[in-house]
Amino acid sequence: MKRLLESGITATVLNNAVAAFIATIIKEMGPRATRLCHNDLEAFDYLEDLNILFPKGKFIHIVQDGRATIASEIANINSNYTSENITEAILTWDDVTTQILEDCEKIGSEKCLNIRYECLVLNPLREIQKVLHFLELPWDEKLLKYGTDSNRTDQLIHNNSLGAWSKANSLLSEEHIEFMNENCLALKQLGYLTDEIPPNYVTICNI
Template identity: 30%
Template sequence: MPRSGTTLMRAMLDAHPDVRCGEETRVIPRILGLNSQWRKSAKEWNRLQEAGVTDEVLKSAVASFIIQVIAGHGAPAPRLCNKDPLTMKSAVFLSDMLPNARYIFMIRDGRATVTITGFDLSDYRQCMTKWNSIMEVMDEQCTTVGDKCLKVYYEQLVLHPEPQMRRILDFLKLPWNESVLHHEEYIGKDVKLSKVERSSDQDVLEEVDQLAPMLRKLGYDTSRNPPNYGKPDELVSKKTEDLHRNREEWYKKAVEVVNDPERVEKPLPYPN
């Protein structure tokens, strides 16, 4: 799901010396969407079969396209990853084509995620029902893929980065490396943050049980507003303190790596 921490996740993985993710390709979800349309239309699917474009031919072609895009849009590395969030809607199909691939399903409280472009924030009901339907599909896809798909909660990754990253790297069969805990030092250097990728704003909405039952299914407490996700680890507290104390330096760095500098809030005075 877009705006669920996928940019943070890929930046942390990109900081690992054995991994290269890179920016969103934007074309992979589109080719997967076309593939889905072809298969849903009986008329179109029959035409493809009659033309000799069988299931195996199509799978092979789509797999080759995806591999070429992932491999070709950045520097070579021992392990490659793709950050396009909506590919999780096709995880079962991808798993069939790419049996050695592993999938990370980023989950974030929908009351924050609905600030995503494409949601009409003037229509609260539309926001949460749309989030719910997409998450329902992705959750089912991840569950069907089984032990090749790992569910990662954005809030827990932010509050407890080391245990979460150890769990993630173990799932990916990658050696532990401290650099993943200091990914911010690599932004603009080894880690290239797309100037059009957006990280997320927090927007807490109320009364969502009927509109978004997936919130409770995924373990979120919908009775609290604002939500309480727990206390941060010491490392996170120290980095937050550093962010406040060196706010001017971090502000300048943020302006350098985003497409629209006006979106970056200017730092407030730090209390003595």
């Protein structure tokens, strides 16, 4: 690092170079746009660094009841959530989610916004308006028509799927649900741990 500094390559120069590299990759991933957007949950592992690299950037974190997340990943045959390592996956979800929430709070509400998936499903108008206000973008009715122009039913959002993880036919066993309830701090932090299983998402979302 000393030699770099002596050569005039400061931390600012390096940050600008890395930011330009990332921005170029994102630009080349799609058509020209006024604002660049990239959907990658793993990017939140570097939230504080990205906040430095992109001082005008904003970050939206979609949070969901972790029990639903794990059940969904098992159903989608995610190799990280096989029957042999579900417990490990649960603990990983808790660690990652807790860290993201902490980092999001650290960089501030003007730069990072948490949106509950359940609230987006139950009250899309309110949640989309919240996102648009955060991004300083105008309202567009098309945003309420998600999936209507597609024949892919697997992309549609259904209210009745919110508590599917707690049903008798769920791929998430009662033992794993109990394990999450006892060991996942993020569930408690997000208010998902209630006396009800599944919790009343309408109440959680203040609808």
